[in-house]
Amino acid sequence: xxxxxxxxxxxxxxxxxxxxxxxxxxxxxxxxxxxxxxxxxxxxxxxxxxxxxxxxxxxxxxxx
Amino acid sequence: xxxxxxxxxxxxxxxxxxxxxxxxxxxxxxxxxxxxxxxxxxxxxxxxxxxxxxxxxxxxxxxxxxxxxxxxxxxxxxxxxxxxxxxxxxxxxxxxxxxxxxxxxxxxxxxxxxxxxxxxxxxxxxxxxxxxxxxxxxxxxxxxxxxxxxxxxxxxxxxxxxxxxxxxxxxxxxxxxxxxxxxxxxxxxxxxxxxxxxxxxxxxxxxxxxxxxxxxxxxxxxxxxxxxxxxxxxxxxxxxxxxxxxxxxxxxxxxxxxxxxxxxxxxxxxxxxxxxxxxxxxxxxxxxxxxxxxxxxxxxxxxxxxxxxxxx
Ligand SMILES: [Zn+2]
Ligand SMILES: [Zn+2]
Numbered sequence: 001x002x003x004x005x006x007x008x009x010x011x012x013x014x015x016x017x018x019x020x021x022x023x024x025x026x027x028x029x030x031x032x033x034x035x036x037x038x039x040x041x042x043x044x045x046x047x048x049x050x051x052x053x054x055x056x057x058x059x060x061x062x063x064x
Numbered sequence: 065x066x067x068x069x070x071x072x073x074x075x076x077x078x079x080x081x082x083x084x085x086x087x088x089x090x091x092x093x094x095x096x097x098x099x100x101x102x103x104x105x106x107x108x109x110x111x112x113x114x115x116x117x118x119x120x121x122x123x124x125x126x127x128x129x130x131x132x133x134x135x136x137x138x139x140x141x142x143x144x145x146x147x148x149x150x151x152x153x154x155x156x157x158x159x160x161x162x163x164x165x166x167x168x169x170x171x172x173x174x175x176x177x178x179x180x181x182x183x184x185x186x187x188x189x190x191x192x193x194x195x196x197x198x199x200x201x202x203x204x205x206x207x208x209x210x211x212x213x214x215x216x217x218x219x220x221x222x223x224x225x226x227x228x229x230x231x232x233x234x235x236x237x238x239x240x241x242x243x244x245x246x247x248x249x250x251x252x253x254x255x256x257x258x259x260x261x262x263x264x265x266x267x268x269x270x271x272x273x274x275x276x277x278x279x280x281x282x283x284x285x286x287x288x289x290x291x292x293x294x295x296x297x298x299x300x301x302x303x304x305x306x307x308x309x310x311x312x313x314x315x316x317x318x319x320x321x322x323x324x325x326x327x328x329x330x331x332x333x334x335x336x337x338x339x340x341x342x343x344x345x346x347x348x349x350x351x352x353x354x355x356x357x358x359x360x361x362x363x364x365x366x367x368x369x370x371x372x373x374x375x376x
Contacts, residue, residue, distance in 0.1 A: 017069040032281055032315045035288070042084035042285065044093060048072040060284045061131050061296070062311070 001049055003027075006034065006059040017050040024057070033060055085285055088322035096289045103286050107274045108143045116230070116272040121150040124228035124269075126219050127176070127183075129156065129168035130296060131287045132234030134175055136275055138292050140232065141179045153226055157218040158187040159211055160195020164297050171293055186222045188214060192369055199372065200301075207301035210368060217365035220356065223269050235273045238280045241318075241325035242310050244332045249310070256332070257339045268357045279325070 003011045005027065013023065020043060024031045031045040035058045038049055049055050074083040076095035083093035094102060111117050125140060127133045137154055144150055154176045158165055169185070176183035189195050196211055223231045247256040275283065287293050302308070317324045350356065351363035353370070362370065 017071055019072070030312075030315050030319050032279075032319050033312075035281065035284060041082070042096070042288070044074055044083050044086035046072065046086055047074055047083075048069070050071060060281050062280070062298070 001051065001053045001055060004054075004056045005029075006057055013055070015051050017048050019046055019048050020055075021045040023049065023055070027057075029057065034058060035060060084289075085282070088319075089326070099282065100286055100289060103278055103282055104139055104143055106277045107139050108147065110274050110277050111143070111272075112147075114272070116232075116274060117144065117148050117150050119149040121148070121229045122227060123150055123152050123272075124155045124184075124219070124223040124226060124231045125152055125181075126231060126233045127154040127156050127172045128234075129170075129172035129175075129293075130234075131293050132236055132275065132280075132283055134171070134234075134293045135283050135287050135290075136232060136234040137175060137181065138179065138290065139286075140274065141181055152181055153228065154181050154183045155219060155222045155226070155228075155231075156183065156185045157215050157222070158185060158189075159215060160188050160197055161299065161301070162195075162197055164300055168296055171296060175292065184222055184226055186218055186225075188218065191218050191221060192365075194372075196301075202372070208307075211301070213364045213368055217354075217356070217363070220269060228269060230270045230272050232272045232274055234275055236275045236278055236280055236283055237325055237329065238311070238314065238318075240273075240276055241328045242307060242314050244328050245310050245314060246307065257336060276329075277326075 001013045001015060003013045003023065005011070020036050020038075021031050024034065024036070024045065036043055036045070037056045037058070038047065038053050040054075043049075074086065074093045075081065076083050076098050077092045078098045079095060081095035081097070084096055085094045085099050086092070087094065117123065123140070123144070125133070125137050127137050137152075140152055144152060154172070156169060156172045158169055173183065187195075188199075192214060196207070196214070199210065200207055219231060219233075244256070247253075314325060348357050349359065349361065351358045351361075351366050353362050353366035356363045356365075358364070360367070
């Protein structure tokens with residue numbers, strides 16, 4: 001799996017099934033402060049990712 | 065993570081479509097459609113419960129072009145005509161922040177055109193004779209404080225100019241919880257108990273916050289799903305370091321204790337109710353310079369601007 005963080009960093013996170021919440025807290029990210037897509041589709045934090053999924057993390061924009 | 069953990073693709077508790085959001089407070093999964101419907105419902109409920117709108121109103125919607133105010137305008141333009149005979153006019157304040165405001169104002173313009181809503185743009189330059197940029201070069205003020213004071217005044221003046229009966233702003237649930245916490249950390253009792261929503265002095269236009277029950281993540285999702293705002297630049301002055309720290313703290317508390325932000329606000333509201341019974345309202349005076357209601361001889365905005373002129 002390919003994980004892209006809000007700062008553009010890309011990590012390889014293996015193929016094992018894991019929840020989005022576990023993935024985020026493992027990167028010290030509060031799930032409330034980000035939005036996550038799996039292969040381009042929005043997913044909640046208790047959804048799982050695995051295999052060749054492309055996971056992207058976006059910061060919740062502040063203000064305005 | 066143990067090997068062989070099962071895949072989980074949560075579905076919407078309302079319709080069974082793929083879920084995009086989990087509401088930890090309500091323990092519910094929502095799909096795109098039901099997240100949007102739920103948000104619109106909560107805005108309508110807030111408008112009704114707090115009597116924020118009446119027939120015949122002319123509502124000035126503060127539209128910065130950022131996600132909160134853009135979502136606010138989109139939702140109001142949808143739900144207001146369904147329930148009330150009220151007008152909506154978008155008001156944008158151009159503070160004069162080079163390299164940032166051009167793009168966000170353009171986004172505000174496109175949105176109002178798309179929604180077919182009249183749009184009134186005012187600038188610090190035309191109202192106060194200076195941009196925020198030049199004001200901050202000459203005077204080492206805290207950017208967000210000065211900007212906040214002047215923007216509030218600009219929005220009030222613009223609303224009065226277009227004969228608005230109320231001003232709607234995009235403040236959300238997280239903003240409100242953070243503001244309460246910040247006032248506690250500063251020990252600012254006076255500001256903590258100031259309740260502007262009930263003030264009805266001469267010349268004061270009522271302020272309403274229809275998004276006050278919606279959190280920032282839901283607003284961002286709504287904006288993404290409906291394609292309301294794209295990726296916009298962040299203000300170069302950003303928010304103060306203090307608010308950023310409080311935001312991180314508040315988000316951590318909310319994550320570990322779902323519903324905590326809402327309880328902070330509800331607690332604050334009952335404190336305000338209690339305080340109203342025991343604390344005599346301070347005397348309201350009117351600004352010697354512009355006539356706005358204020359608590360001293362001049363309002364904060366005129367005081368700020370007068371200080372600048374004296375030193376120039
Ligand atoms: Zn649904
Ligand atoms: Zn004044």
